[in-house]
Amino acid sequence: MSTGMGGSGSPAEATRRDFLYIATGAMAAVGTAVALWPFIDSMNPTADVLALSSVDIDLSSVEVGQRITAMWRSRPVFIARRTPEEIARAKADDSDPGLIDPATDASRVIQEEWLVVVGVCTHLGCIPLGQDPAAPRGDWGGWFCPCHGSVYDTVGRVRRSPAPRNLDVPPYEFLENGAVRIG
Known part of the structure; x- marks a missing residue:
């Protein structure tokens, strides 16, 4: 068994x-x-792509009222050191009912003296004029898109159509050495 x-x-x-x-x-x-x-x-970004993902710009030589252009991800970025008058006017226009895409000055800047926006029109992707002091800036002293006539104020808010929204604010931070890091 x-x-x-x-x-x-x-x-x-x-x-x-x-x-x-x-x-x-x-x-x-x-x-x-x-x-x-x-x-x-192989799905991770390569070293050259990572290097382009952020850029540091030295702001120590930028004077009050001056605007500079930097490149970030193959797009122009407008950096403006605003005057006290520009800041006061931007804050006064915060509650303007004529804003197409309402946004306050404080919501678009980290330090009120500095404005950092992507310099591409939100209508069809043209590059607005206004970085050069002699260039047309429109009625609000900001930027003017020559393609279809959009006008932006000194905070990058769209004031005249056909642009549907404000100039984009990229991710950025101020560094201790007087520079700004975009991206």
């Missing part, structure tokens, strides 16, 4: 079989991960 403990059904043999299944599965998982790693890693 058989007790069921002999042959291939012994507890020791079942434990060995379970171990082999687990070991084989673990080796297959490790092998798959090793084989897929180069493909997964």
Whole structure:
């Protein structure tokens, strides 16, 4: 008479079989991960893309009332060191019912003296005029898009259509060394 403990059904043999299944599965998982790693890693941005993701601009030589243009992600960024008059006018216009895309001055700047906006018209992507002191700036002293006539004020708020919204504010921060980091 058989007790069921002999042959291939012994507890020791079942434990060995379970171990082999687990070991084989673990080796297959490790092998798959090793084989897929180069493909997964290729989805990360390359070093040249990471280098372009942020740019530092020295602001120490920018005088009050001066505007400069920097490039970030192949787009112009307008940086303006605003005068006290421009700041006062922008704050006074915060509650103007004629704003097409209402936004306060404080919501568009980190330090009220500095304005940082992407210099691309929000209508069709033209580059507005106004960085050069001799260029047309429109009735609000900001920027004028020559393509279709959109006008922006000194905070980059759209004041005359066809632009549907304000100039975009990129992510930026001021550094301790007198520079601004965009991106």
